[in-house]
Amino acid sequence: MNAGPMRAGSRLERVLRSGRFAVTAELDAPDSADPNDVYQNALVLAEVCDAINATDGAGANCHMSSMGCCALLVRAGYEAILQVGCRDRNRIAIQGDLLGAAAMGVKNVLCLTGDDVSAGDQPEAKRVFDLDSIQLLQVARMMRDQGVLLSGRKLRTPPKFFLGAVENPFAPPLDWRPLRLEKKVRAGAEFIQTQYCFDVPRLQQFMRRVRDLGLHEKVYILVGVGPLRSHKAAEFMRDRVPGVWIPDDVIQRMAKTPKAQQAEEGKRICVEIIQQVREIEGVAGVHVMAYRQEEAVAEVIQRAGLLPRQPRVPRFAIPSDEGQGLQRSPQDARQEVAQLSALASEPASANASVQNGRL
Amino acid sequence: MVARMKEARRMPGAEWLKNHPRWLERIYLWTKRFVVRAYPLMKRINPRFANWLMVRSEEALKGWAFNCQMCGQCILHSTGMTCPMNCPKNLRNGPCGGVRPNGHCEVIPDMPCVWVQAWERSRSMLIFADEIKVIQPPVNRTLQGASAWVTMIEGHDVQTPHGWAMAARQEVER
Numbered sequence: 001m002n003a004g005p006m007r008a009g010s011r012l013e014r015v016l017r018s019g020r021f022a023v024t025a026e027l028d029a030p031d032s033a034d035p036n037d038v039y040q041n042a043l044v045l046a047e048v049c050d051a052i053n054a055t056d057g058a059g060a061n062c063h064m065s066s067m068g069c070c071a072l073l074v075r076a077g078y079e080a081i082l083q084v085g086c087r088d089r090n091r092i093a094i095q096g097d098l099l100g101a102a103a104m105g106v107k108n109v110l111c112l113t114g115d116d117v118s119a120g121d122q123p124e125a126k127r128v129f130d131l132d133s134i135q136l137l138q139v140a141r142m143m144r145d146q147g148v149l150l151s152g153r154k155l156r157t158p159p160k161f162f163l164g165a166v167e168n169p170f171a172p173p174l175d176w177r178p179l180r181l182e183k184k185v186r187a188g189a190e191f192i193q194t195q196y197c198f199d200v201p202r203l204q205q206f207m208r209r210v211r212d213l214g215l216h217e218k219v220y221i222l223v224g225v226g227p228l229r230s231h232k233a234a235e236f237m238r239d240r241v242p243g244v245w246i247p248d249d250v251i252q253r254m255a256k257t258p259k260a261q262q263a264e265e266g267k268r269i270c271v272e273i274i275q276q277v278r279e280i281e282g283v284a285g286v287h288v289m290a291y292r293q294e295e296a297v298a299e300v301i302q303r304a305g306l307l308p309r310q311p312r313v314p315r316f317a318i319p320s321d322e323g324q325g326l327q328r329s330p331q332d333a334r335q336e337v338a339q340l341s342a343l344a345s346e347p348a349s350a351n352a353s354v355q356n357g358r359l
Numbered sequence: 360m361v362a363r364m365k366e367a368r369r370m371p372g373a374e375w376l377k378n379h380p381r382w383l384e385r386i387y388l389w390t391k392r393f394v395v396r397a398y399p400l401m402k403r404i405n406p407r408f409a410n411w412l413m414v415r416s417e418e419a420l421k422g423w424a425f426n427c428q429m430c431g432q433c434i435l436h437s438t439g440m441t442c443p444m445n446c447p448k449n450l451r452n453g454p455c456g457g458v459r460p461n462g463h464c465e466v467i468p469d470m471p472c473v474w475v476q477a478w479e480r481s482r483s484m485l486i487f488a489d490e491i492k493v494i495q496p497p498v499n500r501t502l503q504g505a506s507a508w509v510t511m512i513e514g515h516d517v518q519t520p521h522g523w524a525m526a527a528r529q530e531v532e533r
């Protein structure tokens with residue numbers, strides 16, 4: 001597949017272009033001002049995926065910003081995906097943020113609408129939604145390709161981005177979703193991460209339409225998956241998390257499992273879904289999400305046979321890092337987190353040369 | 360108590376009308392033909408009054424039929440005769456990912472998603488059915504409260520920011 005020339009040369013882009021089945025994972029931004037909390041999560045995820053998404057106020061709950069997380073991740077040599085939502089910032093702030101992110105070395109940007117404020121813990125907030133996700137995509141592409149701001153003012157150095165968008169093949173209007181994807185591709189999307197997939201037949205139907213439109217040739221589609229923690233969590237997600245569709249047979253399968261084994265069953269379902277999704281023509285990878293369960297994410301990816309991933313070029317000499325990160329001793333992990341945190345307080349310029357060398 | 364959002368207002372009779380968008384397409388074209396001729400004349404007689412009349416009648420008529428939010432850059436005919444500003448997220452290019460399995464809005468659970476309706480209605484349109492695929496530019500917030508007929512006649516509604524226009528031009532050339 002060929003989706004035009006190399007855009008940003010990010011690791012994610014290179015993996016996708018090479019035709020390898022890609023894996024991305026979602027980092028839950030901490031409720032904390034401590035870089036340790038980001039690195040602790042990142043450490044687990046980085047070894048099992050090609051890029052880490054830093055969420056932007058997921059579920060309209062306030063956490064550390066995507067920008068902050070990405071800055072920390074990039075400094076440590078991780079591949080980060082900046083999520084930019086339209087809920088909290090107007091076009092002026094968004095364009096400024098995109099420049100800032102590019103300057104820090106963020107090369108992947110995911111443009112999305114964002115959950116409504118009413119879904120979160122501060123529903124009294126003002127919803128912004130100045131741009132919508134498609135306009136946002138086109139603005140980001142305009143900054144990259146035309147090298148200008150919306151006003152037309154020239155950028156001295158345009159940002160280099162590999163642009164992503166989201167799609168939900170499982171929400172109505174089902175027959176419009178593939179066409180909406182087409183619209184996103186026209187607006188500049190180069191990769192897509194979908195909402196959680198628990199309904200493979202519905203995804204297959206969606207993908208059939210996507211292939212008919214020839215979109216699988218133009219955009220890399222990563223299907224969202226994730227392990228369910230328990231029957232109750234599954235029902236909560238279905239009823240309370242916007243846009244998540246879990247069919248009854250999955251819920252029932254969880255309900256029938258004794259409580260103690262539900263987490264295991266959730267992972268098993270997830271592994272099965274990954275394996276089925278892999279068989280679908282036009283699926284370029286998976287995007288694994290699980291709220292506050294990094295270990296489970298790592299386990300699922302390993303069990304689905306998606307390891308080893310291209311390891312991160314270590315910034316430090318870490319003993320026996322490659323490919324077997326899951327077995328690393330807690331001391332090593334602690335040590336690396338400490339090193340990373342120390343690094344976070346260094347001035348960024350000190351790292352610039354290393355980063356250039358890395359990619 | 361959650362106050363009712365302005366996006367959720369629906370007037371009696373209006374839903375029926377919007378579910379028959381072929382009529383609305385025709386009404387749109389007739390009105391356009393009429394307004395394009397009448398407004399410049401009215402403006403020559405008394406510009407302030409002409410504008411006032413346009414704004415008020417639009418507020419009243421489109422307010423009743425479409426719950427018009429007076430964004431001043433109407434794209435009703437491109438969105439299945441369903442006003443996109445009734446989407447609480449103000450999306451102009453299609454639904455978000457949060458649409459509920461029953462087709463209702465993520466934000467206002469007892470309101471059908473504007474975009475689910477827009478899609479269904481656009482399917483039964485004859486003239487503008489495919490305009491729903493057009494990428495709509497960012498909303499010009501300075502036109503809020505203006506009459507969309509007036510901005511259309513004067514060409515303000517299709518003016519996009521310079522950068523956007525540049526990108527669009529290149530897209531066409533490509």
Ligand code: SF4
Nearest residue numbers: 427428429430433442
């Ligand atoms: S003018 Fe704007 S707010 Fe009013 S109906 Fe048209 S699109 Fe909706």
